[in-house]
Amino acid sequence: MPNRTFLKSILAQKCPNCRTGLMFESATYHLSKFDKMNSSCPVCKQDFVIEPGFYTGAMYFSYAINVGIVLVLGLGTQLIFSPNIFVLVSVVSLGVILAVPFTFRYSRLLMIYLFSGIKFDSEKIN
Numbered sequence: 873m874p875n876r877t878f879l880k881s882i883l884a885q886k887c888p889n890c891r892t893g894l895m896f897e898s899a900t901y902h903l904s905k906f907d908k909m910n911s912s913c914p915v916c917k918q919d920f921v922i923e924p925g926f927y928t929g930a931m932y933f934s935y936a937i938n939v940g941i942v943l944v945l946g947l948g949t950q951l952i953f954s955p956n957i958f959v960l961v962s963v964v965s966l967g968v969i970l971a972v973p974f975t976f977r978y979s980r981l982l983m984i985y986l987f988s989g990i991k992f993d994s995e996k997i998n
């Protein structure tokens with residue numbers, strides 16, 4: 873049986889319904905396609921477009937993830953290297969920009985897992 877715990881399914885970018893099919897078309901590191909999402913699950917056919925504008929709410933998760941990145945990178949860089957403000961802002965900005973593919977995907981995953989009403993049911997798949 874594949875990984876089907878809640879957290880592992882989110883980290884593996886799996887469908888919230890069957891936790892087997894992938895929500896995105898390609899791997900996160902394919903930068904030209906990181907935002908391409910399957911319209912439905914390739915395994916259980918669960919529709920990933922819950923309603924028009926559903927993923928607008930993912931911006932709140934994106935904001936929270938980015939605040940975490942800024943705090944960790946900013947405080948870590950400041951405490952370890954004590955750089956001038958230009959270097960500090962550059963490091964934090966670069967970190968946020970490099971994290972965009974992950975932030976985009978995980979904010980959508982959190983949105984669909986927490987607010988779509990889709991519940992995992994192991995009986996739905998064989």
Ligand SMILES: [Zn+2]
Pocket residue numbers: 887888889890891892893913914915916917918
């Ligand atoms: Zn599925």
